[in-house]
Amino acid sequence: MTIRLDEMDRKILAQLQRDASQSLDDIAREVGSSKTPVWNRIRKMREAGIVGQQTVILDAEALGFEACFFVLIRTSEHEAEWQNRFLHALRARPEVQEAHRLAGDIDYILKVRVKNARAYDAFYQALISEVKIHNVTALLSMEEIKSTTMLPL
Amino acid sequence: MTIRLDEMDRKILAQLQRDASQSLDDIAREVGSSKTPVWNRIRKMREAGIVGQQTVILDAEALGFEACFFVLIRTSEHEAEWQNRFLHALRARPEVQEAHRLAGDIDYILKVRVKNARAYDAFYQALISEVKIHNVTALLSMEEIKSTTMLPL
DNA sequence: GCTGAAAGATGGAGCCT
DNA sequence: AGGCTCCATCTTTCAGC
Numbered sequence: 522m523t524i525r526l527d528e529m530d531r532k533i534l535a536q537l538q539r540d541a542s543q544s545l546d547d548i549a550r551e552v553g554s555s556k557t558p559v560w561n562r563i564r565k566m567r568e569a570g571i572v573g574q575q576t577v578i579l580d581a582e583a584l585g586f587e588a589c590f591f592v593l594i595r596t597s598e599h600e601a602e603w604q605n606r607f608l609h610a611l612r613a614r615p616e617v618q619e620a621h622r623l624a625g626d627i628d629y630i631l632k633v634r635v636k637n638a639r640a641y642d643a644f645y646q647a648l649i650s651e652v653k654i655h656n657v658t659a660l661l662s663m664e665e666i667k668s669t670t671m672l673p674l
Numbered sequence: 675m676t677i678r679l680d681e682m683d684r685k686i687l688a689q690l691q692r693d694a695s696q697s698l699d700d701i702a703r704e705v706g707s708s709k710t711p712v713w714n715r716i717r718k719m720r721e722a723g724i725v726g727q728q729t730v731i732l733d734a735e736a737l738g739f740e741a742c743f744f745v746l747i748r749t750s751e752h753e754a755e756w757q758n759r760f761l762h763a764l765r766a767r768p769e770v771q772e773a774h775r776l777a778g779d780i781d782y783i784l785k786v787r788v789k790n791a792r793a794y795d796a797f798y799q800a801l802i803s804e805v806k807i808h809n810v811t812a813l814l815s816m817e818e819i820k821s822t823t824m825l826p827l
Numbered sequence: 828g829c830t831g832a833a834a835g836a837t838g839g840a841g842c843c844t
Numbered sequence: 845a846g847g848c849t850c851c852a853t854c855t856t857t858c859a860g861c
Contacts, residue, residue, distance in 0.1 A: 523736070534732060542692065542728040558846055562840070575695040575732040579687060579825055583676070583724045586825055589774065591744075591783050608819055610713060617827030618787075620819035621742065625811060630744050630773075634825065660780060664834060666773035668760055672732055672739055672787065674770030677846070697854060711829060832859080837854070844847080 524569045529554060530562055531674045534572070537563070540670045541575050578670075586634050589665065592640055594629040595656035607652045617645050677722045683715055684827045687725070690716070691824050695792060699785050731823075739787050742818065743794055747782040748809035760805045770795050 526534075532552040534576075536543060549559045581589075596603075620630035628661045636640045638654065641659070642645045648654070679687075685705040689696060696704075702712045719725045734742075749756075764773045764784065772785035788794045794812070801807070 533776050534730075534737075537730045538732065541730045542726060545839090546837080552756070555847060556838085557840095557848085561845090564839095571733050571736045573733060575693060575728070575730050576823060577690045577694045577722075577728050578726040579691065579824060582720070583827060584687075584827065586680075589775070591776075593815070604749055612820055615824070616765075617820060618823070619821050621815040622817040622819060623743070623744075624814040624816050630813060630815075660783060661777040662774040662783075663777050664775040666775060666782075667765055667770060668772050669725060670729060670731060670767070672737060674732055674737065698856090707853075708830070709855090710831090710857090714828085717856095830859105831856090832860105833854105834854085835858085838847105838852090839851085840852105842848085844845105 524565060525569065526566075526571075529558075530566065533559060533562055534566070535674045538674070539574065549613055581634060585636050588635050588641055590630075590631075590633045590635070590639050590660040590664070591660040592631040593627045593658040593660070594631065594654055595626070596628050596653070597655040598653055602651065610648060610651045614644065614648070616640070677718060677724065679719075679724075683719065686712055687717055688721070688827045690725065691827070701799070705812055733785060738789050741788050741790050742815040743784075743786045743788070744813040744815070745782075745784040745786055745798075746811040746813070747781045747784065747807055748779070749781050749806070752805055756805065760818040763801060764788045767797065769793070 523649055524530075529552060533548060536551050538550045545556045549555045552559065563572065581587075596607075598604075607629075608620075610633065611617050616633050616635050617631055618634050619630075621630050622628065623630055631643060635644060638661075645657070645659070649657070677683075682705060686701060689701045689704050702708045705712065705779045716725065718738075734740075736817055749760075760782075763774075764770050769786050769788050770784055771787050772782050772783075775781065776783055786794065786797060789795060791814075798810070798812070802810070
């Protein structure tokens with residue numbers, strides 16, 4: 522399942538991250554190889570799950586998603602069943618763009634993107650009615666300074 | 675610059691988000707239209723900047739990026755010049771995947787992805803040597819419950 | 828604004844070295 | 845493993861409705 526990646530694989534991944542719409546020929550030229558080997562390496566990395574979803578980055582503001590919150594959550598419940606319900610609730614809600622379980626004093630952090638503050642409140646009310654949460658702090662983003670999915674290969 | 679988007683545009687965007695490698699024919703079939711009109715709409719939305727970068731999502735863990743931190747930053751400095759240096763420092767550092775300026779008590783939040791805790795410390799030391807920061811809290815992610823760039827259109 | 832056609836480019840597969 | 849060639853498919857353009 523785990524593949525050993527060499528320098529060439531990493532160069533190819535960097536190109537795909539940068540612009541996944543490039544043709545195989547373009548990528549091959551950039552990394553100093555040719556079509557077939559590049560194509561085979563990409564196929565292998567896809568099969569191994571290293572290369573996942575191909576997507577486009579949309580302009581959230583232009584589409585009316587003008588509010589972004591980071592939500593810090595503390596809970597008193599730590600049973601498996603509660604956690605399961607909480608996880609499924611998060612995964613089911615499309616406004617939750619990120620959710621992490623944390624080490625330490627704060628238990629979870631969410632990144633929630635919504636149209637406006639009212640939509641955030643609707644999300645918040647829906648969430649706390651589904652699962653019991655001890656303490657919630659919402660941090661409102663004023664400005665997105667940087668946002669990327671690129672890994673520094 | 676701002677385009678009015680109709681239901682058809684939104685359906686096309688949803689398809690592109692879901693899988694940007696689909697052929698025009700496939701997208702057209704999914705949204706109930708045909709090739710040329712879909713192509714024209716995508717071109718317009720690209721030109722308007724609504725549709726941005728086309729990329730692939732890579733498996734961070736498989737590539738050795740095993741640590742993810744959310745960093746809460748408080749600063750005492752609020753002058754334009756300090757802010758400028760801070761912003762440029764963040765944009766220049768590839769381990770910073772997200773950076774937001776916040777409303778309220780905490781001034782900034784970062785999402786930082788690195789190979790391990792030691793690499794986080796190197797990042798942290800480099801950052802505070804570049805710009806003066808009053809207070810930093812790092813939240814370590816134990817588990818990525820959800821991560822998506824998809825907007826709920 | 829849609830349809831259909833057509834030209835050129837590309838992906839994907841096989842084969843040769 | 846890398847390179848060459850081929851064909852089916854796809855992208856992109858354009859004339860006509």
